[in-house]
Amino acid sequence: MKLQEMLNIKYPLIQGGMAHIATGKFAAAVSNSGGLGVIGSGGFTAKELRDEIETCLKLTDKPFGINILLLHREIEEISDIVCEYGIKILTTGAGNPGKYIDKWKAHNIKIFPVISSKALAIRMEKLGVDGVIAEGQEAGGHIGELGTIVLVNEVANSLSIPVIAAGGIASGKQLLAVEALGAVGAQIGTCLLPAIECPIHDDYKEKIINAKSSQVTVIGRINGLPVRLLKNEMTRKYIECEKNGAELQELEQMTLGALRRAVKDGDMINGSIMCGQVVGEVNLRRKLVDILDGIYSEYLNAKEKLCAKQN
Structure with missing residues (x-):
């Protein structure tokens, strides 16, 4: 299943749930630009997360998700909050979501853990998640040991659920490369940092x-x-x-x-x-819509050229 169809988004691009950066306003802007905006719970209290969700709901009618840090000190309340607000998409990190899977599934929430190894990906599939985000060590922030190409290939060959690639992806050519490995889309972060709408200093x-x-x-x-x-x-x-x-x-x-x-x-x-x-490929301040459209347009052009070479 294409990621666009699965999540009802224009581009197969998910915004990373970057702590202190992935606010409700920013997530709404990403969703309004065709990707999947994600509010990051890292850096927010449970009460603040409520406020960010409220902000996002006021600014977009498009799908958006929440990134849940499972080691968050208020994880139980945050788990309740996403159910209360009817959030339909979660990405998770910093822990095992197994304890919450049944509850979230009962609220029709799609769950995408961020993983850094094939073994962890297999465990997540057995728990009943909807897909995994295979994040290679090229990514920013907390990382694992395997590179994106090796990790995505191993995970995609081992699972029957969708695999989303992350780490070192900022262009359409890179999106095409991970698709060739079996990914249905990509999670991106670094390439969004210079966006006009991005709230960083x-x-x-x-x-x-x-x-x-x-x-x-x-x-x-x-x-x-x-x-x-x-x-x-x-x-x-x-x-x-x-x-x-x-x-x-x-x-x-x-x-x-x-x-x-x-x-x-x-x-x-x-x-x-x-x-x-x-980061070396990210050198312009642009609107989010131009960044996302640019990645997807380059992806389509690169795919067309590659197919033409084979004929």
Whole structure:
């Protein structure tokens, strides 16, 4: 089944549920532009999430979803909220959604866990989810170990439910590539950061627009919590502390509130400037509708050219 038909959207593109970025207003703008907007529960209290949902409902009549962090301290209330508001699409991360599957299914909610391995994908299918988002380590933020090409191929070959690719996708050619691996669409994030409608600080947008892919690094590998982001003074100090055997508590203090500082305050020195490896291809401020339409138009053109070469 095509993702557009499954979710009733124009383009097979899902917006990542980026903490502090994926607000109700932003999700509505993505949905109004033809993709699936997603409100990220990370960074919001349960009460604040209610407000974001209310905002989204006022701004769009198109489908939108919620990204649920299963380690959220108010997860039980958040689970109730999505049912109360009749949310029909959930993406999940940071935990196992098994405890909530039956409840969400009883409310006709489609569930798409973000996974980073074939084994986890198989477990999710057995739980009865509607599809999985296979996120490769090229992605921004918290990452796994496998690259997108390897992961998507393994997962698509192992499941009978739809697979959505994520990590390193910002163009139509990349969308076509993951389709060839068996994906029905893509979750995107980094390429949306410079969007006019994106609520991040202008200094964050400028960093993204001017960044090269070689300026992206990963912190947290040593403690098993890898995060991909742009290099700055904070990442330099963090990596130095990691090499010197710093305690986990000390490292956590260095990143506490760092994403919010980057997103809201424009702290490009000690903030966490999360983005994926594809950042080097993201160099224009555009409206969301132009970004999404551009990706899909390039995808169609690339597919046509590729098919023509085979004839």
